[in-house]
Amino acid sequence: MLNIGFPGAQRDPFAELRQLQSQMNRMFEGATRAVSDRPWPPVNIWLGDDSVTVTAELPGVASDDIDLTVRENTLIIAGKRTAPTGDDDAAWHRRERPWGEFSRSIRLPLRVDPDNVEARARNGVLEIEMRRPDAERPRKVSVKAG
């Protein structure tokens, strides 16, 4: 009530700040796709003749921060994804990228040889190629004519 006709209202020192805030809010509007309920990282599984390949989307994780464990028919992809800034003074407008420690266990369609694993990372996609143990490879048996 006391504000009515208050001369300072024309030059509100916070008006510009509020304007900036609303601009920022507009810049960052839009719905967020929920990802937290899905296992991370997302994977694709590929089957070859005597091998299986798992590809995983791991953007922002350096190769050194990825930990792979292979045992029988289980692959475990673990690691840590760091936040883009550790600065407490930074103001967050959007935080959609999950970060922190992750671990995912993937059941493979065949038993693999842990000593015969090859992993490559490219543009944030990890590819893990695993081979069947030699002893378990299917063998062709030729039939002799009697």
Place this chain on the structure above:
Amino acid sequence: MAQELQTSGGDVARTAARDEGEMRGPVYRPSTDIFEKNGDVTLVIDMPGVAPDSIDVSVENRALTVRGVIDAPAPEGYRRIYAEYAPGTFERAFSLPDSIDPGSIEASHRDGVLTLTLKQAEAARPKQIKVKAA
């Protein structure tokens, strides 16, 4: 304008692109972190599978658009038996606040993550005025 941006930025997940002549598959909205410090804004955008030279960042009428085609060929000699992600295009639009200088945008790329640094326009920077003692 803001409405238009909202539509192109929010409605794209798992929608096949039919208007473009080229085959680029479905369009996904990349997960993005945005933070601000001292008026400068940083956008961190997940674009796994996109090669740095195929990323397109453009600014038009204070609309910042980021686009990148996923290059994820099937491993040779393999067939896919299970899938949680698929090839396509990442695309998202942001509207720039007036306080940002559109000419100052810097882009870097590492491990499938695009980082854009947007500097505050000189005119929008708060100025310190010293008060002299009489």
